[in-house]
Amino acid sequence: xxKDIKTKLKYLIEETKDESLLEAIYxxxxxxxxxxxxxxxxxxxxxxxxxxxxxxxxxxxxxxxxKGEYFTHEEALKRLKxxx
Numbered sequence: 001x002x003k004d005i006k007t008k009l010k011y012l013i014e015e016t017k018d019e020s021l022l023e024a025i026y027x028x029x030x031x032x033x034x035x036x037x038x039x040x041x042x043x044x045x046x047x048x049x050x051x052x053x054x055x056x057x058x059x060x061x062x063x064x065x066x067k068g069e070y071f072t073h074e075e076a077l078k079r080l081k082x083x084x
Contacts, residue, residue: 016022049057064070071079
């Protein structure tokens with residue numbers, strides 16, 4: 001569904017000659033994108049995180065998991081008990 005909408009939008013944007021309409025669409029999408037970054041920006045170590053940074057962190061985590069660099073649930077609980 002979303003892919004169809006994107007395809008239609010790309011076509012309509014490509015076909016329009018109305019610069020003010022294109023600028024309005026751009027501003028709407030740009031503002032929404034900024035809001036998405038702010039909403040995603042849950043503080044990690046006191047610093048906001050962008051969607052790109054978040055995605056990079058996820059990819060790094062997946063790489064660590066694939067290398068076996070993780071704790072099982074039981075191991076994590078044992079480690080947590082040390083601090084309680």
